[in-house]
Structure formats: C-alpha cells, structure tokens
Amino acid sequence: MAANTNSPRTMESRHRVATVLATGLFVLLCGFIAFPLVAGLIASFRPGRELVQNGLAISFDFSTMTLDNYKYLFGFGGGNSGVDSAKYFMWYKNSLILTLLTVVLTLLVCYFVAYGLTMYKFRLQGFLFFMVIATMCVPFEILMLPLYQEVTALHIINSRAGVILPGLCAASTIFFFRQYMQSLPKELLDSGRIDGCTEYGIAVRIMMPITKPAFASMAILCAMGSWNNMLWPMLVFRDTDKFTLQIGLNTLLTPYGNNYDLLIAGSMFGIIPILVIYLIFQKYLIGGMTAGAVKG
16 A cells, blocks of 8 residues: 555655755855855955965964954054055045935935825826836946936036936836835825825825835845945046045055955955944845735
8 A cells, every 4th residue: 555645744754854955955055155254254364465375265273363454454554554544444434425325315216206106196107117117127337328428418427426316216226115105005195185284294204104114125225235336436436535445445456566454354344334234224124025015
C-alpha cells in the first residue's frame, strides 16, 4: 500500500524541510549582502596599502588594525591629512544639505501631484498618470544631455537648484503615493468639506497625517538616492567647495596618487546618515510598502 502523502506527519516533515531550506537561503543572502559592509569596516582600521595589496577580506589581524585612518579623517594625523579632512567634512556638509532639501521638496511636490491624481476626477486624469508612469521607462542617460541644457539655459548650473529641480517630480514617488492613497476612504474629503475645511486644508491637515507611513518609506528611498547620487551632481557642480561627498571621495583617486586611508574611512563614516534615517523611519517602512497593495 502506498504511503499517504497527505498525512499530517508527512506534511509536517515537508514544512520542516521547507523551513530549513528557506532559512539557509536567507542566511546565505544575508552573508552576501553583509560581506562588503563588514569587509569595508575591517579595512577602515588598516593602512591603505593593505587594501591595495590584499583587497577586501574578512580577516581579523589585530596587529595591523589601528585608528590612524579615523585620526586622519578627523584631522589628528600628520602630513596633508588635515587639508584632506577639512575638504571631507565640507563635502559631507554639502551632501547633508542637498539630501535634506531634496527629500523635503520631493516628498511635498510628489505628494500634492499624487493627491490631485487620486482624490479628484477630471478629464485626461488617466492620460496624465500614464505620462507620469511613462517617464519611468526612460533611462537617465537619455535625459542627461537635455537636462544639462535646461539647467544651463536657466542659469542654475553649479548650484543646488540645478541638482534638485530636474528630479523634483519623481515618477516613482508619485506612483507610490498614489497607490497608497487609493487605499484611503474618499469619505474623508466630504467630512472635511462639511466641517468647513478648505481643499488645501483637507490635503494638509487631514490626508497628510494619514499618509505618514508613505512619507516615511519614501523619505528613506529618496534620501538613499540623493546621498548616493554622483553622476548628475558631478555634471552640475564645477567648484570643488560645492562637491558632494560621493564626488569628493572620487577625487581622492587620481593617476598621481590615491589616498586610500581617507577614502575607506570616509566611505564607512558616510554610511551613518542613511543608517540614522533608516532607524528613525524603519517602523513605518513595511506598513508604507504594503498598505497600497490592498484597497480598502
């Protein structure tokens, strides 16, 4: 007689095997993801010449691990490290200011665009949303030259406005806000109007607090995109005192000499802002990502 493959014991055994395989797969993926971060952290405590000779590796040789790289980073080392560290923190400040402005302005603009496309009915509504989504299919490399000509014609080259304005109305952020707002009851608008609230007041005082999870999720993604962006700011900025951290670190690698000591320590120190933003908003991240998946 053939064994009953649908018996509770057989199903429990299959469930255990599936759990073990899934756990092993995720542990393996976590290892691949964590390797560059751990290896970079270890390399930041070693002389830069070892990075050139041995590359990134996870090996704890405490005889070669020192705090010299971070001393150079904060200006306590010798040689030209003080000059380099001064430039580094200038780039760091520029990146912080640019990221903060980009996140705040992008979230506000995209929220109101998505709010209008979701909460109101008007002619060409579907076509306008289609045009917004269509821009997501165009690679940035195609838009790069027209955008550069545009910021040049507007005389905002070599300024923060030249970096922020072209990407202010992000299609992906508008799409996310719209999907989230579709799960919200439209009766809230009527309730606000009955209470005498203006249309702007409804959008800001009633609907905006409800979309807090969406704001938190997009704040993380927008901050990561702005902080790690190098290509477009490198095209717009011309003065070294306006460089962002990513551009500045790239200038440490030259044909005439490479400052790996400052580069590796500066790269690891540059992770802190994104890590802080994630820790602040992470409790809203999953809720914001999943809320728009089901309409209610």
